[in-house]
Amino acid sequence: MVMTRSRMLPLGTVAPAFSLPDAHGKTVSLGDFESAKATLVVFMCNHCPYVKHLRAALSELGRVCESKGVAMVGINSSDFEQYPDDTPERMRSEAQAHGYGFPYLVDEDQSVAKAYQAACTPDFFLFDADRKLVYRGQFDDSRPSNDADVTGKDLYAALEAVLAGEAVAEEQTPSIGCNIKWKPGNAPEWAGS
Secondary structure (H helix, E strand, O other): OOEEEOOOOOOOOEOOOOEEEEOOOOEEEHHHHOOOOEEEEEEOOOOOHHHHHOHHHHHHHHHHHHHOOEEEEEEEOOOOOOOHHHOHHHHHHHHHHHOOOOOEEEOOOOHHHHHHOOOEEOEEEEEOOOOEEEEEEOOOOOOOOOOOOOOOHHHHHHHHHHHOOOOOOOOOOOOEEEEOOOOOOOOOHHHOO
16 A cells, blocks of 8 residues: 555546446446536545545435535545456445445546546545636545545535635645556556656
8 A cells, every 4th residue: 555645636627537437337427417516526446445435424424415405425446357356247336335425436547547647546626617627635634644534524515615606725635545556568657756
């Protein structure tokens, strides 16, 4: 496990388009969420201890987003040949076991992770109704290795601000997690591997 921080894509970046299969093979595209008040993209996978630490909170976040008209998707860009816990079959089991009501998508060629400059799992990207990035950073300061409560305070504060039509604080703390598991020879230069 390599602890990695978010790259902190510049605020105001327009959400890169995607069209990916979910764990059941149904295609989900960014364009499917045109009427959403905001869109939350979470890069995640099954095997990462940082994601496992947030499983219940991610499930709850999905319910909150749905109730507020916010689109949420999870994207798994892991090399599932090297990390078999991250296969689409295991993604289906993971989503069912932990109540993920949001689409959990397979980025098999890792192009979407590259477009978002996703560096770790989990890596959160919140876009406003115009699809401009307003938050990229940590869920909260809880980690598998500390005793801090999982509250989601950082992400929820950003979500509430964007829904209220207020500016999201520009001072944001990077997310920390496992590095994206790039396929051999596929890692972007900025990934350092």
